[in-house]
Amino acid sequence: MTMPRFKVRYSYLPQQFGQTDDLWEQLKKFVPSGDFTLGEPLAKFEGRFAELIGAKHAIGVGSGTDALKLGLKAVGVGHGDEVITAANTFIATVGAINELGATPVFVDVNDTFCMDVSKVEAAITKRTKAIMPVQLTGEITDMAALMKLADGYKLPVIEDACQGILAAGPGPDGRLKNGGTWGVAGGFSLHPLKNLNVWGDGGVVVTSDDQVAKTLRLLRNHGMRNRDEIEILGFNSRLDTLQAVVGNWLIGTTHDITAKRIANGAYYDAAFSQMPGIRVPARRSNVRRVFHLYMVFADDRDGLFQHCLDNGIEAKIHYPIPLYLQDALKHLRHKEGDFPVTDRHAKSILSFPCDQHLTRAEQDLVIDTVGSFYAKKR
Ligand SMILES: *Cc1c(COP(=O)(O)O)cnc(C)c1O
Numbered sequence: 001m002t003m004p005r006f007k008v009r010y011s012y013l014p015q016q017f018g019q020t021d022d023l024w025e026q027l028k029k030f031v032p033s034g035d036f037t038l039g040e041p042l043a044k045f046e047g048r049f050a051e052l053i054g055a056k057h058a059i060g061v062g063s064g065t066d067a068l069k070l071g072l073k074a075v076g077v078g079h080g081d082e083v084i085t086a087a088n089t090f091i092a093t094v095g096a097i098n099e100l101g102a103t104p105v106f107v108d109v110n111d112t113f114c115m116d117v118s119k120v121e122a123a124i125t126k127r128t129k130a131i132m133p134v135q136l137t138g139e140i141t142d143m144a145a146l147m148k149l150a151d152g153y154k155l156p157v158i159e160d161a162c163q164g165i166l167a168a169g170p171g172p173d174g175r176l177k178n179g180g181t182w183g184v185a186g187g188f189s190l191h192p193l194k195n196l197n198v199w200g201d202g203g204v205v206v207t208s209d210d211q212v213a214k215t216l217r218l219l220r221n222h223g224m225r226n227r228d229e230i231e232i233l234g235f236n237s238r239l240d241t242l243q244a245v246v247g248n249w250l251i252g253t254t255h256d257i258t259a260k261r262i263a264n265g266a267y268y269d270a271a272f273s274q275m276p277g278i279r280v281p282a283r284r285s286n287v288r289r290v291f292h293l294y295m296v297f298a299d300d301r302d303g304l305f306q307h308c309l310d311n312g313i314e315a316k317i318h319y320p321i322p323l324y325l326q327d328a329l330k331h332l333r334h335k336e337g338d339f340p341v342t343d344r345h346a347k348s349i350l351s352f353p354c355d356q357h358l359t360r361a362e363q364d365l366v367i368d369t370v371g372s373f374y375a376k377k378r
Helices: 021-033 040-053 064-074 091-099 143-152 210-219 241-251 254-272 301-310 327-332 340-348 360-377
Strands: 057-061 082-086 103-107 128-132 158-160 168-170 176-178 185-189 203-207 294-298 349-352
Touching (some): 021 241, 040 057, 040 241, 064 091, 064 128, 128 158, 301 349, 301 360
Parallel strands (some): 082 128
Antiparallel strands (some): 057 203
């Protein structure tokens, strides 16, 4: 084995999937069944996922991107439509919108890392067909306010909850309501880097609307009503049943994974909130943020980033170049400064490892390394 380059690594997949003898036993039993597409373990996984999130239906699809795309398609988004979304997100949000021939309309974010709901109304036009908030970093958009606005305009909301499994905000009854259950549908990713992950690409779209669920099931399987009849035009985007076996093996631990990440986040918060040079974003007390990413604002971010890498801490930036300034989105004709908060974030945010396999010693090393950077500067 080669020496690890980092003392505190970002990816924990070797730990997570180091002990899988029981899973291999299950896979050995599954493979000879030949039940590879829309098989029995997939139906079981979908039932468990729906229950976990608190939605009536969960539909396994090929990726998180497809979960978003199918959710948008199910509410009729197509060519020439506009979909309002957050300016700081992963490209996949925009990719899903674009695949349907629709145009993303960005709304700036705030320091929760999610869209600033007070800026949404100004982005609504005659062509707006849907709103796609992004539960970035495992935070949650102010969904109560967004739903009120969207309902007023009769606009469907499809959540990008790919980073936000079990992230939650206060519902109408004051109790926590999970990301993905606020709008018509919510998309989740099972990509290896997400909180609940399988051995490749996968996604889930949830809904509590029976009709939308029926449409989503058609859309993921070529629109086929049955072997011989095609009801609508759809896609080939099924969650592999093999990956559902992996998902079933893991899904029972989602609450533990979440609790560990939240505890790690609190541990970092306590240290970083006292540290000159670092600003911890304001933490709303009535939400559950699940720390898919642990992200803070840093003075001289680029200097700190390099200092971390030089000292064996695998920090990351999510994301260094705002989407609206990317070459691929030139046709949207944005110019630097259009989304000032997103710009500020791109220059000041830094993410540290926060996963469920991280040890307190590793966290302490991260904290000490960051502390030493600012101590040296003074
Ligand atoms: C990961 C991610 C996606 C897409 O998920 P894939 O499974 O990789 O297709 C979409 N949106 C956000 C914000 C993500 O982080």
